[in-house]
Amino acid sequence: MDSARKRYDLEEVEIDLEESSDTSEYDNEEEPQTLWRANPSLDEEEDIHTSTLVEISDTKPLINVRDPRGINDCLKVTFEDVIAEPVSVRSGDRVWIWSHALFEVSRVWIYRIVTVLLAIPMSLISGLLFAILSCLHIWIVSPCIQCLYMGTRWLQALWSIVLGVVVRPLFTSAGKCCGGFSIHLAKE
Incomplete structure (x- = not known):
């Protein structure tokens, strides 16, 4: 069944954007079949009742x-947000260009190096923390609050x-x- 579905998905669909009012150019005097509408695939029919959130996997990151x-x-910090020289005080043009370049390069590469070192451990710690907090909330806090409401x-x-x-x-x-009481204001 999957091979039939794959063959169907790979079918090419031609799009005819010309006007079909002139029937004299067709040999058998029949109007051509509309080619702009593709038949719905089986995947589309199955996913009618699913939302876009279901299509996004929890484990697949959004790149x-x-x-x-x-x-x-x-x-969202740029060089101009951090360093700005007024008109009255200016450094040389080359100093300004090199400092701008060094700022951007160091900001990007140091961020990348630090994330390589910290991203995986911090995501593991955050995942554990949120899992524990979710479990505590679902199995302890919510039932206690419901018992308190009932009591x-x-x-x-x-x-x-x-x-x-x-x-x-x-x-x-x-x-x-x-x-x-009513208040009336009058001009004298």
């Missing part, structure tokens, strides 16, 4: 989009009664008393 939520926007259901009912019997009438009457 092109490494900060999709913009978490590290504050780290204090009577307290919630009592508090709503106190609010309905004491606090609501008090603020309703205060609002009606203050609602009778």
Whole structure:
């Protein structure tokens, strides 16, 4: 079945962008079949109910989009953000060009060296930390909170009664008393 699907996926689809209003150029006077619409593949039919999040694997890193939520926007630092010479004080042009080049090269290569040394251990530590925190939250914190809600259901009912019997009438009457006042501003 997979070989049939692969053959179907590799089929070429021609796209005819010419207008089909002129039928005289066809030999048998039949209108040609529309070539711009390809038949849906079996993969598309199976993936109708899946979202784009399902297509992205948890283990396959996104190479092109490494900060999709913009978490590290504050780290988009260029040479001009760090070093700037005013018009009144200037170094030589060659000094400026070489310092710019050394800044960029050292920033990129030192980052790459440090990430080679730290990325794998830090990702392992972060993965372990988030796994432990997730496990604690799912199996300890959430059940304890649910037990607390179940045990204090009577307290919630009592508090709503106190609010309905004491606090609501008090603020309703205060609002009606203050609602009778009106302020009129007049120019003299």
